[in-house]
Amino acid sequence: MTGAVESTVRDDSAFRGTHSDEVLIDVKDLKMYFPVTEGAMITRVVAEVKAVDGVSFFIRRGETLGLVGESGCGKTTTGRCIIQLEQATSGQIMFDGKDLTKLSQNELVGARQKIQIIFQDPFSSLNPRMTINDIIGEPMKVHGIIPDQAKREARVRELLSVCGLNPRFASRYPHEMSGGQRQRVGIARALAMNPEFIICDEAVSALDVSIQAQVINLLEDLRDEFGLTYLFISHDLSVVRHICHRVAVMYLGHMVELAECDELYDNPMHPYTRALLEAVPIPDPDIENDREHKTVKGEIPSPINPPSGCVFHPRCALAVDGCSKQVPEFREVKPGHWVACTEV
């Protein structure tokens, strides 16, 4: 248990819709190493950044999996590998029975329609020279979903209103809109392809507190209405707890813990997960006064030269001699609760 966070066991399905047992996305032993090169004309690889180093998880249809961790832990790279924005170094990404890493360019175009992504920054992810109508309509045109222009524009207006925007916004440019409105445009653009699976990469992190809740509610409504599956990448543990069915915690390219949402927050087992949860301040001065503020020591090491054995051992309070030598196995300690630590 972490500090004052109280146990909150209750029926999950009643709160955030049901999901089937069918596995939609199955990632197996995903590795993404980026080369570090030296030299201007004749470059040579001098090292590798192990951004993602052997990550496995699955997401069921209709489920939301949270992926949390601090900067550089590989959560964004994992998302980008799934949507094939990065060519994974090794590993399997099964989507609806097909391995995305093995598809040809043509086959990939088809698969990509079903997988969409919403980015963090609503300012840089929309082209400032395009109208909202073009931003949302272009993917439908490129993929030939709605070739007819008038019908496409009608669909854009429909998508805008689904996302809580006035259809008149179609003729506007991004700079005429606030951050929250732009993020809604980003969501409408993702929905334009009638996707099955959406990667939300820090989709609400750049928004103000009062707007954040609006967008979270929208994402939840859309999930229920269209039966969407989300990979919700975020560093905000309170938001992840609110929206996700299951949560995975990453640290320095490795997955350290994965469990049902309530199980993870009520009964965190990995020392890093515990440290993360303890670090989140709770908006209540009384609780904060009573809480013991232990902080995890040290900084996140460089992924170019990660620590041996368990990557968390230099910062870990529970570390024993063996931790620096052996990479801990990601094992199932309880049904559905996976931890990569030998000391729990």
Added chain:
Amino acid sequence: MTTLLEIENLKTQFFISSGTVMAVDGVSYTVEEGETVAVVGESGCGKSVTALSILRLIPWPPGKIVDGRIIFDGRDLLALEEEQMREVRGRDIGMIFQEPMTSLNPVLSIGLQLTETMTTHMDITQGQAHARAIELLGMVGISEPERRLAQYPHHLSGGMRQRVMIAMALSCEPKLIIADEPTTALDVTIQAQILELMKNLTRELGVAMIIITHNLGVVARYADRVNVMYAGRIIEQASARDIYHNPKHPYTLALLKSIPRMDQARQAKLDPVDGQPPDLSKLDGGCAFRPRCRFAVDRCATEFPPLEQVGEGHFSACWVKDTLDPSLKEAS
């Protein structure tokens, strides 16, 4: 306790082509010696402009402090000559900004940046400043301080840079530190380290602090008193405890309601504040929060509610503050 800083009816405006932006519109608050005061609000509410106004760092054009008084340690900062003001900045008032990458000079070593402030403001030799720099880096938890002094900002991680900023802010033994979103750019575990460090150091050294943030959790953990800002004005002012347990302004109430909390059972749906923040160049005479407010009455459209006392040390700017029933907050 004596009052260290007293801001009275501060008005800072930006004169741009599309009109006058009332970034800070009549803000008053005080900071006692050794106290931590938080200023909370969302982007564009004027919280950072208030801080920059205290230091007189508002760029002209387009910005200008048009009215008000800022009494710091018995002197009106707005009446000082630029030369005198420079002695206040960095010596009496330390600053910590959000982005530790851009607020350190990338081409000067850490040691030079730390000692420059001290040799400028204090009557000490380079050698003494060097020794004090080592001591300061040790104090903010940087290992091998002597080696670090020769390094440049890009050698350090974000958390380390913020520690250097804190060391710099403390170097001339200031009476007040203004920290503008000091941990927003940092990771959760590093944020906890830095905040804990700031809290311990300010207590140990008896330094007062103004912490500007949008994170209500950070406020709850670290502030004694809180000012909530909306559209250039303070709309509620109270002790941290009152703000969280007995909010007397609909905006504060709505903000607290809209965040998912880790210590409470999960809700089916969040209860967001509807609508968008207002355009600060198009404010009318009424309450700026009125279009988003669930409690608004007719009077809100015509008259701006003054900040009035509702309890001991607790002020709210709302016409319905006395009848504000938190149980109604569920209704939408």
